[in-house]
Amino acid sequence: MKLKIEAAGQLTSGIRKFTLAPVDGAVLPRAGAGSHVVLEIPGPNRVWKNAYSITSAADALAYEIMVRRVEKSRGGSAWLHEHAKVGDVLEVYPPQNLFAPQRKAKRHLLLSAGIGITPFLSYLKLPGLAYEMHHCCKPEDETAFRTLLPSGPEATLHTSRNTLNLEALLKRQKLDTHLSVCGPESFMDVVLATAAHVGWPAAKVHKESFGGATGGEPFVAHLKRSGVKVNVGREESLLDAMEAAGLTPPCLCRGGACGECKLTVLDGVPAHHDHYLSETERAANNAIMICVSRAKTPELVLDF
Amino acid sequence: MSKNRPVYEPFALEPSGRAHLVVTSLDAPPEGIEDSFDNIEVWTVKHNGPGVPVLAAGGVRPFRSTTELLAQLGHRLGRETAGLRFYAIGSEAFIWDAYNIGIVAGLHPSEISLHRAGPLVRRVYCSHCRTMIEGVPVNIVSCPSCEAALFVRDHFSRRLAAFMGVKVDAEVPGEIPAAEVFTS
Amino acid sequence: MKLSLKPQETFRDDYTFSNSDEAILRFPFPFPEDSYMYSVNMEPHVRGGASPVYNAMFDIDEHYVGDMADRAITLDQDPLRCQVLPHMETAEWDTLELLMENLANDYPEHFSLTKNDDEWHWINRPLDIDQKFTFGREETLPFGPFEYITRQVQGDFSLQDQRDNNLYMDGGMVTSQADWSLNFDVGMSFHEWHGPVPLAHESGVFDRALQYLLRMQCGKPVRRLNWTMTANPRLDTSPENYPLWGPEKAAITPENVGHRMCLRVELQTLYRLPRSNAILFSIRGYLIRLEELAKVKKWAVRMHRVIRDLHPRIAEYKGLPRYRQYVVDYFAPHDDGRVLNAGIGPEQDGI
Numbered sequence: 051m052k053l054k055i056e057a058a059g060q061l062t063s064g065i066r067k068f069t070l071a072p073v074d075g076a077v078l079p080r081a082g083a084g085s086h087v088v089l090e091i092p093g094p095n096r097v098w099k100n101a102y103s104i105t106s107a108a109d110a111l112a113y114e115i116m117v118r119r120v121e122k123s124r125g126g127s128a129w130l131h132e133h134a135k136v137g138d139v140l141e142v143y144p145p146q147n148l149f150a151p152q153r154k155a156k157r158h159l160l161l162s163a164g165i166g167i168t169p170f171l172s173y174l175k176l177p178g179l180a181y182e183m184h185h186c187c188k189p190e191d192e193t194a195f196r197t198l199l200p201s202g203p204e205a206t207l208h209t210s211r212n213t214l215n216l217e218a219l220l221k222r223q224k225l226d227t228h229l230s231v232c233g234p235e236s237f238m239d240v241v242l243a244t245a246a247h248v249g250w251p252a253a254k255v256h257k258e259s260f261g262g263a264t265g266g267e268p269f270v271a272h273l274k275r276s277g278v279k280v281n282v283g284r285e286e287s288l289l290d291a292m293e294a295a296g297l298t299p300p301c302l303c304r305g306g307a308c309g310e311c312k313l314t315v316l317d318g319v320p321a322h323h324d325h326y327l328s329e330t331e332r333a334a335n336n337a338i339m340i341c342v343s344r345a346k347t348p349e350l351v352l353d354f
Numbered sequence: 355m356s357k358n359r360p361v362y363e364p365f366a367l368e369p370s371g372r373a374h375l376v377v378t379s380l381d382a383p384p385e386g387i388e389d390s391f392d393n394i395e396v397w398t399v400k401h402n403g404p405g406v407p408v409l410a411a412g413g414v415r416p417f418r419s420t421t422e423l424l425a426q427l428g429h430r431l432g433r434e435t436a437g438l439r440f441y442a443i444g445s446e447a448f449i450w451d452a453y454n455i456g457i458v459a460g461l462h463p464s465e466i467s468l469h470r471a472g473p474l475v476r477r478v479y480c481s482h483c484r485t486m487i488e489g490v491p492v493n494i495v496s497c498p499s500c501e502a503a504l505f506v507r508d509h510f511s512r513r514l515a516a517f518m519g520v521k522v523d524a525e526v527p528g529e530i531p532a533a534e535v536f537t538s
Numbered sequence: 539m540k541l542s543l544k545p546q547e548t549f550r551d552d553y554t555f556s557n558s559d560e561a562i563l564r565f566p567f568p569f570p571e572d573s574y575m576y577s578v579n580m581e582p583h584v585r586g587g588a589s590p591v592y593n594a595m596f597d598i599d600e601h602y603v604g605d606m607a608d609r610a611i612t613l614d615q616d617p618l619r620c621q622v623l624p625h626m627e628t629a630e631w632d633t634l635e636l637l638m639e640n641l642a643n644d645y646p647e648h649f650s651l652t653k654n655d656d657e658w659h660w661i662n663r664p665l666d667i668d669q670k671f672t673f674g675r676e677e678t679l680p681f682g683p684f685e686y687i688t689r690q691v692q693g694d695f696s697l698q699d700q701r702d703n704n705l706y707m708d709g710g711m712v713t714s715q716a717d718w719s720l721n722f723d724v725g726m727s728f729h730e731w732h733g734p735v736p737l738a739h740e741s742g743v744f745d746r747a748l749q750y751l752l753r754m755q756c757g758k759p760v761r762r763l764n765w766t767m768t769a770n771p772r773l774d775t776s777p778e779n780y781p782l783w784g785p786e787k788a789a790i791t792p793e794n795v796g797h798r799m800c801l802r803v804e805l806q807t808l809y810r811l812p813r814s815n816a817i818l819f820s821i822r823g824y825l826i827r828l829e830e831l832a833k834v835k836k837w838a839v840r841m842h843r844v845i846r847d848l849h850p851r852i853a854e855y856k857g858l859p860r861y862r863q864y865v866v867d868y869f870a871p872h873d874d875g876r877v878l879n880a881g882i883g884p885e886q887d888g889i
Contacts, residue, residue, distance in 0.1 A: 079812060083813075108813045144755075147812075308579070
């Protein structure tokens, strides 16, 4: 869908906020707490696809996102910081949710650092959520983050590692609490390790992680019986590429589960991402589910 | 083979826990567990035991009945904090009743371990009148309330802590096969 | 979408239910081949496709009024046929929005929805309902939001919460089930509630289906067909009321099998819900008497072959053994040995 940058503004020196609204006044797909959108960002040689957490409420009329400028990046975040301006129209994929709150939990402990605050901003908009939140940021960003958090005792800002006693915090949580964490990998690693150390089971701890994309390194699929070579790009599946080339391979679920699109591999090594093939079948390297799987070798020869 | 009949592992304490609460419908816990960890408490049932279930030396607290034990369990778990591991040992009905109290208190299934002890009997839920029938040793049982002869399906509800019982002769009244004793 | 509704039919007692010729031809016949085995036969649920019942996101047909009246009777007798666990409240509102929007979009002559922020106005003309309410405020509706809307949409529904890399059936409206109980199954994980199904666990069907559903995305619903057989066009074949419908199975004879016996097909569709991230599962049942089915040559021939060759454990799970031979014998004269095309369409324009 096409969304227009309706507003843009600097939150901190390294974080920029955007409001994305429908071009034609259409109603946006609902984005539940924890959802993200993928933006297509035009680059000089290629299109970048970056995922950003939606910080606005599910029924908002526009999506709000925050973009951290990735250091030394010449990619999507640099473009959004340097070139994007109000009125620009971007291609945006409908929201998906890989970090939904655990609704069975009666209380939520939310721990974030830096840009990791973003998914929790949508959590905080849930009516009646019982939570305790701790956010860590650099001292110079404190004022900016303060504006994002409620003023009550449930949210605390930390500008120094010393003020957040992680072990004590995790030890005093009630049994009905779920822990969610988002931030730099090093931050999440420390939180997860401390939680495990004081006896939290893995199932009560969640960290934000983007994944599930079908893309990967480009490769060539040589379809022997059809006598066709298909280039599979970074952002498309083998199935999509074959269909774009006018072929009609078998398929049904397009999600790696049903087994319908299984093809025989004659040469090359597949990178399996499906849920259909058994470990033995994967190891044999002679079959591939073309809807989600890719190649470890520059070329795959398939019996099709 | 049904895929939802519970499978019980041998009893073992979880070293990942910071504290351990073991409840059992038996009058004694597995031997030696009081000494295995520092932070361990054991609840037992002693039918002709002392009057008040106080915590005795060695962290053992005897209750007068399983009903009394279960009645106090929710309150006890309500003031617990993260890191607790919870264990229930006893009849299948008892351990799943304890499990459900643990779930309501906020425990995750991975923080609970259940161990069946005693005779191979099942609690059966009558689908037709919702009566719970305790201690059923065979796969056909008469419902004491609605008098239906129930076939015990190999289908277990953790929420009800019971197997499903459905009228065995609903199609042709009186056509009741011989009952089989549960072997697992 | 043009749709004419029958006046009220009954699905119990005198069983006045019948299919018009149009309803027979649009029946979602579940067998694309001459044999049947469990598989992950899921495909994207997009409007259109192999059967006319795919033309709407939620199919409403000529039996709508009687169907909903039968559900009301069942709920009156046993309110626990609709249960939703407390943490699914957001999913209830998601369901209400999804159903109202799609019905109003697919059948504007029968349903309409007007929104003014959170102030909504819902009109259901066939059931003579005109309801103004506030979205998100349960007290402005006569029932909880999930029960309110599923009392007005054909088919059973269940709500799945996603957690621990699994799905839990944490709510449902189940009044026309093939011998399973919501009150017994509510709260179960995906593998637990499928526990009684034979053969499919061993072949990994449920493992693959679960992995697929966990990754299901908003706006990309999926569907599959499932089937069983029912003595008489009865919607409420619940374990609770087995003493009522069990004797009707035993009363099937070679003489009455064509009229009383029904093929029961479930169009199962699944939707990721946007606010709650839960999954709504719609189990939309279709009934057809064997004598109605026999009016379509291809289906009569294929029915003979599928039921004749069905794996005994599947036949047992679906409750068929008592009358399976009668069904085979009923369709045998139709099977002239012809080769049938793959696919489920009737391949004839009229009856």
